[in-house]
Every structure is written in C-alpha cells, then in structure tokens.
Amino acid sequence: IHRQTKVSALETVLTKLHAGAKFGQVGGYKVAGGLHGVGVSAVNALSSWMRAEVKRDGKLYMQEYKRGKPLRKVRAISRAKGTGTTIIFEPDPQIFPEIKFNLQTILNHLRQQAYLTKGVKITTKDLREEEEKSYTLYFEGGILSYVCYLNRDKEVKNKIPFYVEKEINGTRVEIALQYTNEYTETVFSFANNIYTSEGGTHLSGFRTALTRTLNNYAREKEYLKEKNENLSGDDVREGLNAVISVKVKEPQFEGQTKTKLGNAEVRSIVDSVFLESFLAFLEEHPQDAEEIIKKCIISSRARLAAKTARETILRKGVLEGFALPGKLADCSSRDPENSELYIVEGDSAGGSAKQGRDRNFQAILPLRGKILNVERARLDKMLSNNEIKSLIIALGTNIGEQFDIKGLRYNRIIIMTDADVDGAHIRTLLLTFFYRYFPEIIKRGYLYIAQPPLYRLQLGKEIEYAYNEEKFLKLQEEMTKEKRIKKELTGKKGKKVIKRLRDEEIKRLRKEEEIEGLSEEEIKRLREIEVTPEKKINIQRYKGLGEMNAEQLWETTMDPKQRIMKQVIIEDAKEADEIFSILMSSEVAPRKRFIQRKAKTVKNLDI
Structure with missing residues (x-):
C-alpha cells in the first residue's frame, strides 16, 4: 500500500498523475524516463477498459479498470513463475472513433528504445490478421x-x-x-x-x-x-x-x-x-583518423569556395534588386504574408502561369529542366548552378550560415510540376533542396505542392476536372448518366415528369436522393436508366501543365478559391532524413531495396 495514496502501488501508478516511470540498469530507479508523468495513467483514463497483470513472489496479481476507474482491488488470481508486468487496454471508441494502430510507427519507436537500452529484448506481435506477425528487437551493442x-x-x-x-x-x-x-x-x-x-x-x-x-x-x-x-x-x-x-x-x-x-x-x-x-x-x-581529417579539410575548402560564390550571388542580387529578367515574374505586393511564389517546371508552363496569375500577389519562377540533386553535391557546386542560384535569389533568405528567415519574400512557396514521372522527379529534387538547406521554411508551413488536374471532361457546355483516377471514373459515370436521363425525359414517356424536374433535382437523382413530387414508379424508372457507350464525353488527359491555357491553369491550380494544394510537413524528422538519404544519395543498393519493397503498392504508374 502506497503511503500517500492509501492504495496499492500498481493502482497508484495507473491512476495518479506524476507517479513516475523509472528505468536504469545499475541500482534501478536511477533516472526518470517520462516528460510529463501522465503516460500510463492517461492511457488508462482514455481506455474503455484496461487490465494489469503482475508476476511477483510466485503469484499472478490482476486488477481491471473501466474508463480509468478500478473495478476492484488488486488480487492474486493464480500461481506464477518469474516476474513481469502485462498491460492490456482498448482505446475508448467514444473518444477515438477510428482506432487503428500503425505497426511501422510502433516498431520504429520500439527499435529505437532497444538500441538505447542495450541488452533488452523487445518482442512485438501483431494478432490483427489470421497470420500472426512477430518481431524481436535485441541489440547487444546498443x-x-x-x-x-x-x-x-x-x-x-x-x-x-x-x-x-x-x-x-x-x-x-x-x-x-x-x-x-x-x-x-x-x-x-x-x-x-x-x-x-x-x-x-x-x-x-x-x-x-x-x-x-x-x-x-x-x-x-x-x-x-x-x-x-x-x-x-x-x-x-x-x-x-x-x-x-x-x-x-x-x-x-x-x-x-x-x-x-x-x-x-x-x-x-x-x-x-x-x-x-x-x-x-x-x-x-x-588510418581512420586520417580519413576523417582529410574529409574535414576537403569540406573546409569547399566551404571557402562556397563562401566566395555566395558573396558573388549576394552582390548580384543586390545589384539587380532580386529581379531575374526572363526568369522571375515577380508580384507587385511586397508583403510576404500576402505573397506566393510558384516554382514551375519549364518555360511553356511558366508562360501560361505568368499569363493566368494574379499579378498582385503571385510570382512565377520557371525552372529549366531538372535542378541539381543537392544530396550529392556540396554547397560550392550548388551555388554554381544557375537554376539553384535563381531560386536562392528569389527566396531572399540567403543560404547556409547566413540564412535568415526574415528575408523570405513569400510565405507560400508552391511547387507546380507536371503530373508525370519527370514532374515527380523534379518535385522530389526540389523537396530535397528545401529539406536539406531550407528546413525552417518547411517547419513554418510555407512550402506547398500544387495539385493540377489529371483530366478535363466536357459534355456539351458542362466542364469538370478530375484530380485523381477515382474522381475521373466517378465523373464519367455521373455526366453520362445525366445526359441519358435528360434524353429519356424529353421523350413521350418522360414529358410529364420533365415538367416537374429542375436541373438541381436531376443532379440529386445522380446521388440517389429522394425527390418530392415523383411517384415511386417514376423514381424507379429514372433510376433504371443506365450509362450507354454511345454517349461520349470529350476527355483530355493533361500530361503537362503546358497543355493548359492561362485561363484553365488559373481556374484549376492557381485560383485560391478553387485550387487544391498539399502542405509539406515533417511528421518524423528521423524517418524523413532516412528517406531522403535512400532516394537521393549516390548509394544504389538501398534505393533498389526501397523500390522492390514499395513496388506492389504503386497504382496507375505513368511511365
């Protein structure tokens, strides 16, 4: 029994805040391993039920809880060998409507803990599917x-x-x-x-x-x-x-x-x-020391070369007022909060973007081809690349040791590339550039990826855009069905019904919603109308942004009221760092394994 709480130590740990969690090999209970002291007690409070089992003194003790409240006191339920604690819980569905544990996230955390506490063996089992999955993590070297x-x-x-x-x-x-x-x-x-x-x-x-x-x-x-x-x-x-x-x-x-x-x-x-x-x-x-020192000296020489190149860039930027004739089409606003920069793939898309943009707050920077892979290049080589230099000057923050977020000229930086493999590669190169040299821009939520449509569907005067394959198939069905419905209703059998239908009600029919004023027989007849192949829709697949005219690009990708953008965020810095290293470094083997591992999950690959 705990002296202060007057209940068992187990119940104290599971129900009281700041009861603490300890670990340590020498002497035990040496250093605290929690930030807030609310870990297991918070889990208990947010669970519909929890059961704790403890093996000690030759017995198995058990206590059950419901939404953080003990159902009864700790009691011995059987004999047991060894020692150990088992905690079983179910997150409360009233608090967490969708309960789904990500196995990889759990394994990543447990693997890290196994490394940090050498000699400890952690076994993880996934029993959610018929075939049990088991993982053992043990690292003698820590x-x-x-x-x-x-x-x-x-x-x-x-x-x-x-x-x-x-x-x-x-x-x-x-x-x-x-x-x-x-x-x-x-x-x-x-x-x-x-x-x-x-x-x-x-x-x-x-x-x-x-x-x-x-x-x-x-x-x-x-x-x-x-x-x-x-x-x-x-x-x-x-x-x-x-x-x-x-x-x-x-x-x-x-x-x-x-x-x-x-x-x-x-x-x-x-x-x-x-x-x-x-x-x-x-x-x-x-020998190892010599290899380390030589690498550091080469890095030092590259840094000094980069410093010279950077100073040259800064002088150029000041002289030209950060304007790049033929490259950067700047906006008239000088308020970063209200300004955005579109980084566009190619001159053709750049031309449409420049014509279609709102010049008040939207700047356009077209890039020529694929930029340098900065994962494989030092700063001095980067700064000798024209596309990289243009981008650095346009951003206004400087780079490396002289980076200053206060100089950023746009609070929305939008990567806009074609919806094909080359576009995806350019997007990845730009993401690597920002992650490695401008992480503060990502942390502040200033980096976005534009989502241009994949398809344009036109049926008569009606025009719709599809941003993914699922939406494309759905629009095809809906637009064709609406045309068939309208044609059927203009015939003799449908004249009586058409008088009582408005356009918005026809759209409701597509969604299978009830319409007041129609008999059950009339509704049934309308819903039996199927899509027929002779009703053709004019479909355009956008392979590149350059295929859109200025008006279409504005309407689909640049108009703040209608556009769709993805904000770039870093949820797990360690995982992000590893992914960039795998995909963009000069080492081929890890990239090959990554592709083989992910190949089965790829859908609608455009090659």
Missing part, C-alpha cells in the same frame, strides 16, 4: 549498433566506429559516431531515452568538443599548417552520423514540446567525456 544500422548502406570513412560510455557525477554519457562519404550530418540526441529533436546542452557539449578535438589533432599531426584556417563546426560535421545518449537524474526539458535538454552541467560533462575519449580513439586508429 547505440553503437544504432550507428552501424544508420550507415548500413553507406561508404564509411572510419571503418571502426567510435564509442564511449562513462558516468560523471551521476550523469551517464554514451556516444557513438562514424563518418561517411555523404555531405549531410545525421545526429540523433537523447536524454533519458527521450528523443530531443531540438538538441540541448548535451548536443552543444558534443559539437564543441568534436570541433576542438579534430582541430587540435589536425594541428598536432600537421594536417593543418599555420597559414590554414581552423576547421569550422560545419566542416567537421559533414558526413557525420552520430548518436548521443545521456541519462540525467533530474532532467530539465525546455519549451512547450519539451524536446530540448536544458541542464547546464550536462554540457561540460559531455564535453569532457567526449574530448578525452575521442582524442584517444584518433591516436589509436591513425
């Missing part, structure tokens, strides 16, 4: 295995990954890292097994120590001469894949979402642990 998993399809620089685990003043630090030939940084930081997407003091301590250690080593071994600049933070993090995990007794998380660690003392602890151990690693593995 976060070292995690880094190897992240780099499983990449060319690594240091064949032996770095790993350290050490505790100072009750704070346990665990770091694993490995460099690859990629140009982007992939670092995941955790505090008490909680993913800190915004980083915090543990990440700051790691980054500071990494830069200082590599500079000291490069100077000592004369990779860097006196005349050479020090390596910057960006230089030493290019191609880095790392996992940082700290266990803190009293973690202080910042912000509303609590995804940033704020404990000041953790910075110096991580700095100290990593600096000492990583320097020793470099000394013990000189």
